[in-house]
Amino acid sequence: MKINVIGAGLAGCEAAMQIASAGIPVRLYEMKPNKKSPAHKTNYFGELVCSNSLKAMRVESAAGLLKEEMRRLNSFLMQCADKCQVPAGGALAVDREKFAQLVTEGIQSQPLIEVVSEEITAIPESGITVIATGPLTSDALAKAIEERFGDSLSFFDAAAPIVTAESIDMEYTFTASRYERGGEDDYINCPMNKEEYERFYNALVSAERAPLHDFDVSNPKVYEGCMPVEVMAQRGEGTLRFGPMKPVGLIDPKTGHRPWAVLQLRKENAAGTMYNLVGFQTNLKFPEQKRVFSLIPALHNADFVRYGVMHRNTFLCSPKILNADFSVKENKNLFFAGQITGVEGYMESAASGILAGMNAVRVLRGQPTLVFPADTMMGALSRYIADPTVKKFQPMGANLGILPELEKRPRDKRERAAAYAYRALASQEIYIKEQLGMGE
Numbered sequence: 001m002k003i004n005v006i007g008a009g010l011a012g013c014e015a016a017m018q019i020a021s022a023g024i025p026v027r028l029y030e031m032k033p034n035k036k037s038p039a040h041k042t043n044y045f046g047e048l049v050c051s052n053s054l055k056a057m058r059v060e061s062a063a064g065l066l067k068e069e070m071r072r073l074n075s076f077l078m079q080c081a082d083k084c085q086v087p088a089g090g091a092l093a094v095d096r097e098k099f100a101q102l103v104t105e106g107i108q109s110q111p112l113i114e115v116v117s118e119e120i121t122a123i124p125e126s127g128i129t130v131i132a133t134g135p136l137t138s139d140a141l142a143k144a145i146e147e148r149f150g151d152s153l154s155f156f157d158a159a160a161p162i163v164t165a166e167s168i169d170m171e172y173t174f175t176a177s178r179y180e181r182g183g184e185d186d187y188i189n190c191p192m193n194k195e196e197y198e199r200f201y202n203a204l205v206s207a208e209r210a211p212l213h214d215f216d217v218s219n220p221k222v223y224e225g226c227m228p229v230e231v232m233a234q235r236g237e238g239t240l241r242f243g244p245m246k247p248v249g250l251i252d253p254k255t256g257h258r259p260w261a262v263l264q265l266r267k268e269n270a271a272g273t274m275y276n277l278v279g280f281q282t283n284l285k286f287p288e289q290k291r292v293f294s295l296i297p298a299l300h301n302a303d304f305v306r307y308g309v310m311h312r313n314t315f316l317c318s319p320k321i322l323n324a325d326f327s328v329k330e331n332k333n334l335f336f337a338g339q340i341t342g343v344e345g346y347m348e349s350a351a352s353g354i355l356a357g358m359n360a361v362r363v364l365r366g367q368p369t370l371v372f373p374a375d376t377m378m379g380a381l382s383r384y385i386a387d388p389t390v391k392k393f394q395p396m397g398a399n400l401g402i403l404p405e406l407e408k409r410p411r412d413k414r415e416r417a418a419a420y421a422y423r424a425l426a427s428q429e430i431y432i433k434e435q436l437g438m439g440e
């Protein structure tokens with residue numbers, strides 16, 4: 001019997017690979033290339049729609065811990081990411097094109113996965129299915145899900161612009177990672193003095209924004225991690241200087257001082273021919289993006305290869321609908337995975353795909369499903385999405401705050417993060433030995 005997976009994004013590809021590697025055939029439905037969401041631009045699977053960063057690498061951090069837990073479960077996406085890393089200080093950033101290419105090739109060459117290029121418009125009524133259609137689930141399926149479960153929500157999400165490397169005026173830049181973490185040329189820093197910043201700031205807050213088509217404009221909910229730069233700026237003149245333009249940890253070698261504000265540019269591809277404007281997700285009209293961002297001295301001649309955009313983002317009210325093993329409360333044969341469940345972020349989505357895939361196999365085999373221990377990042381995230389005590393459910397990314405308190409809590413922040421991480425990994429190791437017989 002085949003297991004159905006719908007959506008070949010980050011969660012769907014992980015789920016499909018987990019199922020196939022357990023020896024079970026998969027039918028993976030993907031609406032590309034026939035149809036694409038407003039944010040997906042390529043025909044590849046596992047497309048990263050905004051930043052090319054998979055966040056911190058250090059195991060002693062929430063994002064790093066999540067990735068380490070995934071590696072220990074043979075994460076297919078982590079294997080792809082490791083093969084196409086681009087330098088980004090302490091973060092794991094990838095060449096997005098190569099990454100998606102590797103994901104696609106891996107899926108297509110797995111003999112147990114049959115890819116079907118088709119948009120699914122209804123929830124399958126029979127067999128075992130994992131729905132991983134993401135925050136931009138096509139309208140017809142979103143409607144079917146809403147009709148079945150109600151309570152599905154929408155909020156905003158935004159992507160940052162990308163410029164060509166050759167169009168950056170290096171005269172006005174210096175290379176360095178904040179606090180000298182990572183390689184010294186991982187980031188191109190575009191410093192601004194007070195006057196330049198004020199001119200830029202005033203242009204930004206008064207610039208014209210693109211109309212919001214299919215959103216509830218009256219009640220926008222902005223994904224905090226991807227908040228449009230103009231929305232953040234509107235909160236006050238200093239906000240950007242404490243956010244994406246913070247100069248802390250950066251000294252301009254030309255002046256020997258910390259600049260007033262800094263825009264960081266991060267390599268978008270391994271060849272270093274494109275750079276993205278870190279933290280500059282935006283919904284300004286395209287000509288306005290060119291006009292306003294060109295006020296940053298280093299970008300006065302910048303060629304924009306992609307402008308920022310803003311999109312709908314849909315997720316379930318999971319605590320009412322899902323169990324912590326990602327199955328639907330009312331139907332043990334139906335699973336959801338990825339951002340649509342309310343986990344937030346690329347790797348969080350992929351991690352949920354691992355668990356949903358493993359559990360789909362276990363249901364097929366008549367085995368009890370798995371939920372990782374609460375003190376692991378994967379366990380904490382899956383418990384969070386199914387926690388009935390959460391009243392106003394909002395998506396959640398990996399963070400140390402969702403882990404249970406440490407018995408002995410070090411005062412030092414870094415030591416505390418390390419203690420959480422080592423406890424989680426030890427706990428995961430015991431669990432996978434007991435439940436899966438892996439790692440011996």
Ligand SMILES: Cc1cc2nc3c(=O)[nH]c(=O)nc-3n(C[C@H](O)[C@H](O)[C@H](O)COP(=O)(O)OP(=O)(O)OC[C@H]3O[C@@H](n4cnc5c(N)ncnc54)[C@H](O)[C@@H]3O)c2cc1C
Pocket residue numbers: 006007008009010011012029030031032035036037039040045046047048049050051052118119120121132133134135136137138141157158159226310311312313337338339340344345346347349350
């Ligand atoms: C604009 C935007 C920017 C984001 N930026 C970031 C970021 O910078 N960093 C971060 O960590 N997270 C970001 N996110 C959040 C989230 O991590 C990503 O959306 C992530 O790709 C979610 O993974 P997923 O597998 O759930 O969905 P996706 O990766 O979106 O995969 C879903 C797949 O399902 C397919 N599909 C959809 N409907 C159907 C259907 N009916 N039938 C068949 N196939 C279908 C789609 O074509 C797609 O390939 C962003 C989200 C959005 C929308």
